[in-house]
Amino acid sequence: MTDKPLISIQAVSHTFHTDSGPLPVLNSLDLSVHKHQFTAVVGPSGCGKSTLTRLIAGLMKPDEGEVWLHGERVVSPRATVGMAFQNPVLLEWRSILKNVMLPLEIVAGNMPKRERESRARYLLKLVGLEGFEDKRPSELSGGMRQRASLCRALVHKPDVLILDEPFGALDAFTREDLWQTMHTLREQEPFTALLITHDLRESIFLADEVVVMSGRPANAQYVLPVHMPGKRTLEDLYTPEATAMLATLRQQIQIAQGRS
């Protein structure tokens, strides 16, 4: 990977000004993600991981340093980003299909309605929600809602998919199902992704590279390349290699928490 990275975060520092004084969250953070690479970011609670996603999405500007996307400096929101959060934030008054179509109404106003609809239907089918297009979000389970939320994040073919703990609130079995879905989506719709997570197994199962953030104010403390050749299955998480990777990550998190 000698070409320029798709996401490039250069010496970014950021401080929040709270009622109880300044709170520095990021300290000279460097991070890059190449095209079609899947990067997971793990770290102690409150180390500025969500701030990182907002910076890349252009929802915030850093105090210092620069965020680059596709060779362009990010200064404001851009239509080439798709986001999914722990809360699926589906609009209750819209059907599942209409929810998935929402980003297209914003960024592809002149795309024919028929095309928008078939694009949304295609994605819903990929994640196993065929037949639920006309349901309301409240009629679906948490896992299904999160699947719909992923479709919405991908519907406008964003360059970058930003996932802020999207599986955090799901039960363990549903979460593992969704991990598989992520692999299916990635096969069919190659994307570049940045995943924020607290789940170390999730990070190595999904990502090509795991970045461990240090405690606050955070920088990239450690980068773990994940080598799992071929199509990953849940069994791959129980190999000696996976166990070794998990042990390394755990150790790094403890360092980040200042406990070792």
Place this chain on the structure above:
Amino acid sequence: MHMRQILIPLSAIALFLAGWELLVWVNQWPNYKMASPSDLWPAFWKFKELFWTYGWQTLWRTVAGLMLAIVFGTLIGMIMGFSRTMRDALYPLLVGFNAIPKATVVPIIALIFIGQNNLNTILMAFMISFFPIAVSVSVGLSTLEPEYRDILRSLGASRFMIFRKIALPKTLPEFFGALKVAVTLAFIGTNLVEIIEPHGQGLGHLFDSARINSDYPLMFAVLIALAFMGILLYYVVVALEKIFAGWAERAPT
């Protein structure tokens, strides 16, 4: 299911009237102390033309005041919902204004707009009913989870787009909840003016004449007519709510 929805409220009303009749009968109250439902219909029938004219005057002025309250209340609510500064600035003023007994405002209004009876009445209906609408819209907008906004903002959507696609529809259930309260309040406003500053218009005036003539059954008949109009308008709001915010209603489990 539809039969059920009509039968249950109707039986509740019938039961209430029967209880009322029984209470008056058991206590042997004369009708200057408490009229019974059976006295009301003759009183109503005797003055049915007056009920029709006065009722219409009360109704249209209430609805006009309510319309004004919706426009103004929504506007104030939007200003307070979107701007923290405006919220901090306006809340004490609004609460203070709302705490003033509106009966005391009637003479003031009457002096400002002398002789403008319709305007006075509409203004009072408006003043008494815009507060819940403003509060509910402001709360609905200010409690919008940031993720909802971020979803659209990260795509470069304008503030107006975010309002139209997310904030507005999401606030509708709260808005209709407040509108149901506002409907009944608006009737109080209209009748305050009609009773305190009578200009020979509206059911409030009919009530006042009945009081002067010690026609107690007529007084009660006016109250029932007002209650009836309140219920009517309430169900209009319910129907609108079903159309525009029906999604918020959960299927019975």
